[in-house]
Amino acid sequence: MTDRSATAAQPAPTTRTGGVRLDRVTKRFRSGAIGVDDVSLAVEPGEFVTFLGPSGSGKTTTLNTIAGFAKPSSGRIEIAGADVTALPPSKRNLGVVFQNYALFPHMTVRENIAFGLHGRGLSKAEIGARIEESLAMVRLDGLGDRTPKQISGGQQQRVALARALVYRPPVLLMDEPLGALDKALRDRMQVEISRIHREVGTTFLFVTHDQGEALGLSDRIVLFDRGRVVQVGTPAELYERPASLFAAEFLGESNVFRGELAGPGVLRFGEQTLRFTGDGPGSGSAAVVVRPERLRLVRAADASGGAASGVASGAVESAARGGAESAARGGAGVQNRVEARVVNIAYFGAFRRVTLRYADGSSGLLHDGVDAPAPIALGDAVVVGWDAEHAVVVPAPGPAEQAA
Amino acid sequence: MNSARSRGWAVLLLLPALVVVLVFFVYPVFALSARSFLEPTPGFGQYVDLVTNETTVTILVRTLVVALLVTVVTLALAYPYAYLMSLCGPGMRTFLLFLVLLPFWSSLMARTFAWIVLLQPSGPVAGFLGLLGLDGVKLLGSQLGVTIAMTQVLLPFMVLPLFNTMSGIDRRLLSAAHSMGASRFRAFRTVYLPLSVPGVAAGSVLVFILSLGFWVTPRLIGSPQQSLVGQLIETKVGKLLDFPGAGAISVVLLVITVVLLLAVGGGVRALVPGAKTDGGRDDG
The missing domain is CATH 2.40.50 (OB fold (Dihydrolipoamide Acetyltransferase, E2P))
Incomplete structure (x- = not known):
C-alpha cells in the first residue's frame, strides 16, 4: 500500500496549474440538512487530491460547490487564486468528469470533445489539432466518429476525460468516475488516470468511496464524515496513523x-x-x-482456553512457527499479546485472512502467510501479538x- | 415453458385486439379504398375528379393549413409546459399532469359546446381580445375559433409525448455543458433542444394527424363555407352517398399521414443518432 502511494506521489508534470482553496464552506440544504459542514481546505497546484468518505459524507456536495453546481450557504471558494464563489459553473473554467460520464448522446466522440473548445478564440485548425491530441492522450485515436453508444464503458470514460481536459482547465474534478466500470477495467483506468495526471500537470480533485482508488491514486486524501473533514494526509499517513476510529475503520481493515x-x-x-x-x-x-498485516500469530493458547483437544498438535506447530516468524521479523518478539479465537479463515491466494474474536467480543483480522507449515484451524484458541510501534x-x- | 410455446401464448393474447382491428378498421378502410378505384369504372377517375374539383382542393389545402397551425400553436404552448413538468417536484408534476388530462374527463362534444359558449360574440374570449384592442373579431363560425378550440382539445397529445421525452433527458448533460463553458442558451440549443426532438416529432405528428381528421369541432364551431376535410367526407357519405368519392379523399389523407410519418421518423433519426421516437430513454 505505502509503496504504491509513494509512486503516485511522484508526479512529473510539465506545468503546474491552479490550486483550490475552500474557506469555511458550509452547504445547508433546503430541507435543513447540512451537506457540508464548515470545510476548509487548500489544494496545491498540480496535486492529486481525493475526497474519500461513505455515501452522504459530503464529499460529492463539496465537489459540487467547487464546480458551481451547488451554491455554498456560507464560505468562500478560490480556484487558481480567484474568488469563484459567486460564479456560475460556465465561468469557472473547470474540467468535470461525471459519474456516468454525461456524454452527449447525439454527438460523436469528436463533437463531444470539441464542445468545450467552442468560444475560446481558437482557430479551426487549432481545434482540430487539440481534439486529435486529446484523443491520442486517452488512446482513442480512430474512434472520433463513433457515437457514445457505439463504444464501451471504458472508452466512454476516456472520452469524458478527454472532453474535460481538452480546453486545459487548471483543475479537473472527477465524481466517482470509475464507479460504473468492472474491477479489471477500474484497475486499468486507475493507472491511466495516474499517467494522464503526470502528463498534463492539472490539479485533480477526485471523489470516491473506494479506499483502494484513494490509496492508489492520491497525493493526499481528504477523509469526509457527516459533512466534515475528519483527516487530511498522504495515503500512508491516513493508513498508518489514522486520527480517529472512523478513519481507521473506513480506510483499510483494523x-x-x-x-x-x-x-x-x-x-x-x-x-x-x-x-x-x-x-x-x-x-x-x-x-x-492494529492493521491485520501488522498482527502476528505468537502461539496457540493453552487448551484450557477452550480449544478442542483434537487441534492440539496443530496448535503447537503454529506456536512454533509464530515464534520463528517473530524472531525472523525483528528479534526480540512482540510487546503486546492478546488471546483470541479463530472464527473464520478465508484463502486469499497471497495470504489467509483469519477472522478472530477477542475476549471482549470484538472481532479482528490477521493476515497469515500461506507458506505456514501448519496453518491454524477454525476454532483454535490463539495468541496474537504486535509491536508497540505498529499500534495507533x-x-x-x-x-x-x-x-x- | 420453452420460448416457442410462450410466444404462441403471446400471439393468443393479441388475438382479440387483432380481430377488432381487422374487422372494424382494416376491412372498412380497405373496402372504401377499393371502391374509390373501382367505381363507377375501374381506374383513377375519382382521383382525377378530386384534384380537378376546385372546392375539394380548397378544402384539402385549408385542412392542411389549419392542421399545421394547430400543430405549431400546441407545440409553442406545450413545450414550456412539458419542460416545467420535467423540472418540478413530484407533487407539482402530478398536479400539472392532472391539469393536462382534465379535458379527457369530459366528452369531446361537451367541450365543443362549451367552446361555443366561450367563443360567442359576447363571450369571455371576445371580451379578452377586446381588452387587447381586437374588437369585433369573429370567433364563432370562423377559422380562428376552430383553431382555438382544436388547440385546446389537442394540447394533451402534444404535452404527453414531449414530457415523456424530456423526463428521459439526463439533466447532468446540461451541467456538463455548463462546466465546459456553455451559457444557458447554448446548453439548451446544442444539448437539450436536439435531445427533445423525438418528443417534438412524436407530438407534432400526433396532433397534425388528429387535426386532419377532426370533424366535431369544425362542424360545430366553424361554418359550412369554411368546412374541413372531415366535413367534406361526411357530406359525401351522409348526404350524397358518394362512397367512392369519400374513399378517394380518405386515401389521400392516409397517404399524407403515412408519408409524414416516414419523413419525420427519418428526419429524427438523421438529426439525433440513436434516438428512439418513444422518448429517448436509455437504460443501457
Whole structure:
C-alpha cells in the first residue's frame, strides 16, 4: 500500500496549474440538512487530491460547490487564486468528469470533445489539432466518429476525460468516475488516470468511496464524515496513523482494542496492558488500532482456553512457527499479546485472512502467510501479538457510552 | 415453458385486439379504398375528379393549413409546459399532469359546446381580445375559433409525448455543458433542444394527424363555407352517398399521414443518432 502511494506521489508534470482553496464552506440544504459542514481546505497546484468518505459524507456536495453546481450557504471558494464563489459553473473554467460520464448522446466522440473548445478564440485548425491530441492522450485515436453508444464503458470514460481536459482547465474534478466500470477495467483506468495526471500537470480533485482508488491514486486524501473533514494526509499517513476510529475503520481493515488509557503509551484492555508509541489522547476511553498485516500469530493458547483437544498438535506447530516468524521479523518478539479465537479463515491466494474474536467480543483480522507449515484451524484458541510501534491509539467511546 | 410455446401464448393474447382491428378498421378502410378505384369504372377517375374539383382542393389545402397551425400553436404552448413538468417536484408534476388530462374527463362534444359558449360574440374570449384592442373579431363560425378550440382539445397529445421525452433527458448533460463553458442558451440549443426532438416529432405528428381528421369541432364551431376535410367526407357519405368519392379523399389523407410519418421518423433519426421516437430513454 505505502509503496504504491509513494509512486503516485511522484508526479512529473510539465506545468503546474491552479490550486483550490475552500474557506469555511458550509452547504445547508433546503430541507435543513447540512451537506457540508464548515470545510476548509487548500489544494496545491498540480496535486492529486481525493475526497474519500461513505455515501452522504459530503464529499460529492463539496465537489459540487467547487464546480458551481451547488451554491455554498456560507464560505468562500478560490480556484487558481480567484474568488469563484459567486460564479456560475460556465465561468469557472473547470474540467468535470461525471459519474456516468454525461456524454452527449447525439454527438460523436469528436463533437463531444470539441464542445468545450467552442468560444475560446481558437482557430479551426487549432481545434482540430487539440481534439486529435486529446484523443491520442486517452488512446482513442480512430474512434472520433463513433457515437457514445457505439463504444464501451471504458472508452466512454476516456472520452469524458478527454472532453474535460481538452480546453486545459487548471483543475479537473472527477465524481466517482470509475464507479460504473468492472474491477479489471477500474484497475486499468486507475493507472491511466495516474499517467494522464503526470502528463498534463492539472490539479485533480477526485471523489470516491473506494479506499483502494484513494490509496492508489492520491497525493493526499481528504477523509469526509457527516459533512466534515475528519483527516487530511498522504495515503500512508491516513493508513498508518489514522486520527480517529472512523478513519481507521473506513480506510483499510483494523483490529480495534477498546479500553481506558492508563498513563503515557499504555491502554488497559480488560485485564491486559497494551503499549503503543506516538501521541494519543491523554486519558479516558480510547482504542488501540492494529492493521491485520501488522498482527502476528505468537502461539496457540493453552487448551484450557477452550480449544478442542483434537487441534492440539496443530496448535503447537503454529506456536512454533509464530515464534520463528517473530524472531525472523525483528528479534526480540512482540510487546503486546492478546488471546483470541479463530472464527473464520478465508484463502486469499497471497495470504489467509483469519477472522478472530477477542475476549471482549470484538472481532479482528490477521493476515497469515500461506507458506505456514501448519496453518491454524477454525476454532483454535490463539495468541496474537504486535509491536508497540505498529499500534495507533485513537479516541473511542468507552463501553458504557457504547451501550448508551 | 420453452420460448416457442410462450410466444404462441403471446400471439393468443393479441388475438382479440387483432380481430377488432381487422374487422372494424382494416376491412372498412380497405373496402372504401377499393371502391374509390373501382367505381363507377375501374381506374383513377375519382382521383382525377378530386384534384380537378376546385372546392375539394380548397378544402384539402385549408385542412392542411389549419392542421399545421394547430400543430405549431400546441407545440409553442406545450413545450414550456412539458419542460416545467420535467423540472418540478413530484407533487407539482402530478398536479400539472392532472391539469393536462382534465379535458379527457369530459366528452369531446361537451367541450365543443362549451367552446361555443366561450367563443360567442359576447363571450369571455371576445371580451379578452377586446381588452387587447381586437374588437369585433369573429370567433364563432370562423377559422380562428376552430383553431382555438382544436388547440385546446389537442394540447394533451402534444404535452404527453414531449414530457415523456424530456423526463428521459439526463439533466447532468446540461451541467456538463455548463462546466465546459456553455451559457444557458447554448446548453439548451446544442444539448437539450436536439435531445427533445423525438418528443417534438412524436407530438407534432400526433396532433397534425388528429387535426386532419377532426370533424366535431369544425362542424360545430366553424361554418359550412369554411368546412374541413372531415366535413367534406361526411357530406359525401351522409348526404350524397358518394362512397367512392369519400374513399378517394380518405386515401389521400392516409397517404399524407403515412408519408409524414416516414419523413419525420427519418428526419429524427438523421438529426439525433440513436434516438428512439418513444422518448429517448436509455437504460443501457
